[in-house]
Amino acid sequence: MTRSAKPAECLATAFGVLMCCCGERVASAPGFETCADLPEEATSGIRPAAPGECEEIAVDLLRLVDETHGVPFDCVPADLVELSQATRRGVLLRREAAASFEPMAAAADDAGLRIEANDGFRSVQEQCAVFAKKAREGIAAPPGFSEHHLGLAVDIDDAPKRWLDDHAHEFGFVESYPAGAESCTGYPAEPWHWRYVGPAAAEIRRRGLIAHEYLSGRSCRGTPLEP
Numbered sequence: 001m002t003r004s005a006k007p008a009e010c011l012a013t014a015f016g017v018l019m020c021c022c023g024e025r026v027a028s029a030p031g032f033e034t035c036a037d038l039p040e041e042a043t044s045g046i047r048p049a050a051p052g053e054c055e056e057i058a059v060d061l062l063r064l065v066d067e068t069h070g071v072p073f074d075c076v077p078a079d080l081v082e083l084s085q086a087t088r089r090g091v092l093l094r095r096e097a098a099a100s101f102e103p104m105a106a107a108a109d110d111a112g113l114r115i116e117a118n119d120g121f122r123s124v125q126e127q128c129a130v131f132a133k134k135a136r137e138g139i140a141a142p143p144g145f146s147e148h149h150l151g152l153a154v155d156i157d158d159a160p161k162r163w164l165d166d167h168a169h170e171f172g173f174v175e176s177y178p179a180g181a182e183s184c185t186g187y188p189a190e191p192w193h194w195r196y197v198g199p200a201a202a203e204i205r206r207r208g209l210i211a212h213e214y215l216s217g218r219s220c221r222g223t224p225l226e227p
């Protein structure tokens with residue numbers, strides 16, 4: 001990484017793509033090609049990790065990721081595994097989340113319902129492509145600000161919402177963007193998007209919180225944060 005860039009130098013590199021933030025070059029690696037077509041405001045949050053930051057993220061199941069709390073582009077989980085209960089090949093989650101997702105899918109199957117993942121881990125680079133596509137259809141998190149970067153969030157195809165509402169917490173999953181919490185989460189309801197938080201899922205449910213309140217430590221719907 002070079003830290004000497006002036007704004008004019010941010011337009012060209014050996015790789016043809018360069019993100020600029022705060023007057024510094026932050027990303028000039030291959031793979032950012034899809035980011036180059038996005039407006040500058042969509043890519044201004046792309047940044048590398050501070051020393052030790054990736055190591056912190058790697059062991060943190062309760063990392064808050066929202067419109068203002070991002071994930072560095074170079075913090076790719078080392079323990080990603082492929083889900084077998086998925087609509088396509090290559091849907092990845094961190095090992096612990098995958099180890100809970102598979103039995104959740106099996107339990108749903110026992111109830112005559114189907115749970116299949118159609119998306120899991122996404123790199124910041126991949127989020128550029130998603131953002132470019134979804135920005136035309138509706139809202140999508142800018143690159144660097146998606147829970148999918150953690151390898152803990154899964155999108156479930158045609159999610160059996162009522163069953164998940166009753167049982168997902170038993171497997172450590174919570175709904176990140178519930179209906180009625182748009183002003184808290186910053187996003188419209190996404191009943192297909194579930195986040196692994198481990199044992200905290202049961203506590204979040206018991207206390208009547210949404211995940212964002214628990215992870216941020218801030219009540220945003222008038223719900224007392226203390227039990």
Ligand SMILES: [Zn+2]
Nearest residue numbers: 153154155193
């Ligand atoms: Zn999602």
